[in-house]
Amino acid sequence: MITSFWFAIYALFFVFLSTNVIKARHKSKTAFGEGDSIILQQAIRAHANFTEYTPIFLIGIYICESRLPANLIILTLLAAMFLVGRLLHFYALTKHEIYENNILKNSIKPRVIAMGITFFCLISLSLIALFNVCSIIINY
DSSP: OHHHHHHHHHHHHHHHHHHHHHHHHHHOOOSSOTTTHHHHHHHHHHHHHHHHHHHHHHHHHHHHHOOOOOGGGHHHHHHHHEEEEEEHHHIIIIIOOOEEEEEESSSHHHHHHHHHHHHHHHHHHHHHHHHHHHHHHHOO
């Protein structure tokens, strides 16, 4: 049940990120690739980064939910934290970072925090899954 709920939330955010790329493409008049537009490049990377991390996170949530239904509160908190991390990453990449001539002109601290949240969530899910496997092996 948790996986279904978070899939729906993440899918809506994915559509938002996709439309953000489409708008940037339209604005920069770039039909294919990244072109010279920093805004388009940032939109593409925000979308791609979400696409790279979300499937493995959803798989992890599903595995942990199906094997450990007692940990639904922990899994819900991790899923919410993951979303916060992805939202912060989008904000940091598309709204906070300023480039001139492809050179970063300000701090990437919000992006680092966002990736830290993402990695924390993935590592936490991994540890929950490993603990579950170890407890099954020990009790076998």
